[in-house]
Amino acid sequence: MNYNRRKFLQSTGVLVLGGMALSGKASSFLSNMAPHPVGLQLFTFFGVIDEDVKGTLTKIAAVGYKEMESAFSKKGGYYGMKPKGFKAMVNDLGMSWKSHHVLGAPFKLPKGYKMPLGADGKPMVIPPMMNLRDNMQQLVDEAAEGGIQYLVCANAPTGTLEEIKSSIVILNKTGEAAKKAGLQFAYHNHDMEFKAIDGKVPYHLLLTETDAQNVKMELDLAWAIKGGQDPVQLFKDHPGRFPLWHVKDLDASHTNILPVGNGTIDFKRIFANSTSAGMQHFFVEHDNPKDAFASIKSSYEYIANTLKA
Numbered sequence: 001m002n003y004n005r006r007k008f009l010q011s012t013g014v015l016v017l018g019g020m021a022l023s024g025k026a027s028s029f030l031s032n033m034a035p036h037p038v039g040l041q042l043f044t045f046f047g048v049i050d051e052d053v054k055g056t057l058t059k060i061a062a063v064g065y066k067e068m069e070s071a072f073s074k075k076g077g078y079y080g081m082k083p084k085g086f087k088a089m090v091n092d093l094g095m096s097w098k099s100h101h102v103l104g105a106p107f108k109l110p111k112g113y114k115m116p117l118g119a120d121g122k123p124m125v126i127p128p129m130m131n132l133r134d135n136m137q138q139l140v141d142e143a144a145e146g147g148i149q150y151l152v153c154a155n156a157p158t159g160t161l162e163e164i165k166s167s168i169v170i171l172n173k174t175g176e177a178a179k180k181a182g183l184q185f186a187y188h189n190h191d192m193e194f195k196a197i198d199g200k201v202p203y204h205l206l207l208t209e210t211d212a213q214n215v216k217m218e219l220d221l222a223w224a225i226k227g228g229q230d231p232v233q234l235f236k237d238h239p240g241r242f243p244l245w246h247v248k249d250l251d252a253s254h255t256n257i258l259p260v261g262n263g264t265i266d267f268k269r270i271f272a273n274s275t276s277a278g279m280q281h282f283f284v285e286h287d288n289p290k291d292a293f294a295s296i297k298s299s300y301e302y303i304a305n306t307l308k309a
Contacts, residue, residue, distance in 0.1 A: 037066030038303055039098065041246060041285035045292050047124055050074045053081075054089060059293060061093040063300050069099040069244075069283045071154070076127045083146030098149055098281050099218075099244065101188065102139045103131040104156025104170055132156075132174050140174065144181040150244060150281075151178050152186045152218050158193050158202040168209050175214030186216040186244055194227030203227075207238055218244035219277070220285075221270060226254045232273045240278035246285045247299070257287050259295045261302025271307060 040060060042049060049056040050073055057068075068090055073079045078086035078100075090097045107129055130139055132153060143151040153171060157163035171187060178185035187210070193203035207217070219242045221231050235242060249263030250256065260267065284303075289295040 036281050037096075038064060038300060039067030039069060039281050039283040040065040040296060041069045041071060041101075041283040043071035043101070044284070044286045044289060044296060046072065047074070048292055049079060053079045054093075057090065057093050057095070060296065061095050063293075063297050064304070065284075065296070065300065066095050067281055067283070068095055068097045069101065069150075069152070069281075070097065071101040072126070072129060074124065074126055078142075078146070083142050083148075087146050087148075097146065099152055099186075099283070100143050100146070100148055100150070101152050101154040102143075103129055104153045104167055105131050105133045107131070132170050136170070136174050136177060140177045140181050140183065143178075143183055149184060150186055150218075151183050152188050152244065154188050155190065156187070158206075159197070161198055161200065164197065164200075164202050164205055168206065171206070171210050171215050175211055179214050184216060184243070185214060186218045188218040188244075188246065189220050189227075190223045191227035194224070194229055203229075207241065212238075212241060216244070216278075217242045218246065220246035220248075221267075222246070222248045222250050222257065222265065225265060226250060231270050231277075235273050235277040239276050242277040243280040245277070245279055245282040247282050247303075248285050248287070257289075259286060259289075259302070260284060260299035261306055262298060267307055 045056055045060075060068075070078060070086070081089070087097050107126075132139060140151060151174075153174065156167035156170065158167060171185075175185040187206060189203060193206065194201060217238075219231060219234065223246075224231050224234065247260055247267070249258040249260050249265050249267075251258055252264050284296060284299045286292065286295045286299070
């Protein structure tokens with residue numbers, strides 16, 4: 001999700017693992033390397049989940065996912081629900097809602113970009129979305145009402161030094177407001193934040209000029225790697241700053257997103273350094289998957305069967 005959020009997403013079949021739900025092989029990995037259930041970022045199902053929210057969540061739970069991070073919805077709000085209603089639905093399915101994504105500034109489509117087609121064959125229509133610049137307190141209050149732990153800025157303008165400066169002000173103000181509301185605020189990256197602007201790297205400025213306690217980082221491992229970064233080095237340089245991760249894979253060219261374990265990222269090395277990162281929760285994500293259910297099943301199987309001590 002970047003300011004020009006990569007590509008809005010576009011499912012077939014019910015592909016599930018069934019009863020693994022953090023027993024057996026899954027718990028073997030998590031108890032030794034990442035002592036938390038496997039989470040999922042629901043942006044993976046953008047354009048799909050709104051057609052049947054409960055049905056989609058039920059299938060996700062059947063795969064074995066236990067923690068949720070919510071994102072944008074064509075229905076507005078929390079997939080057409082109030083925060084408490086969405087939380088109740090997630091909890092009733094045996095999952096826990098941990099985090100929610102919001103925009104840092106009003107969303108703008110990239111120049112020349114066209115919205116993907118929906119199930120009806122027409123371009124997707126997205127309702128106006130609130131953002132931290134204009135609706136900070138309301139977004140913080142709603143997240144607090146839902147009882148989640150984290151509020152995450154999915155993206156903010158970083159194309160110029162002036163945009164970066166303005167974004168830093170917004171992030172610091174939101175961090176303060178979130179703390180007062182009992183939330184932890186965090187910022188989610190893409191690869192754009194690692195591209196130097198007038199000799200300065202935006203992500204470095206975001207790290208060093210925001211309050212280290214009030215503004216944590218949700219590190220998207222794949223986007224950081226695409227941006228030329230080594231996540232493990234980031235952990236060493238800024239220990240404890242990365243309580244949340246996004247986990248997806250990339251092909252050798254770093255062009256195509258793949259299910260976890262189907263690409264080139266060395267997740268064993270990264271997860272082995274989860275303690276220095278301060279990682280508390282991680283969320284599988286796949287932007288624009290051809291088959292979201294097949295993708296999350298494949299990712300879960302890899303985490304359960306391969307990423308283990």
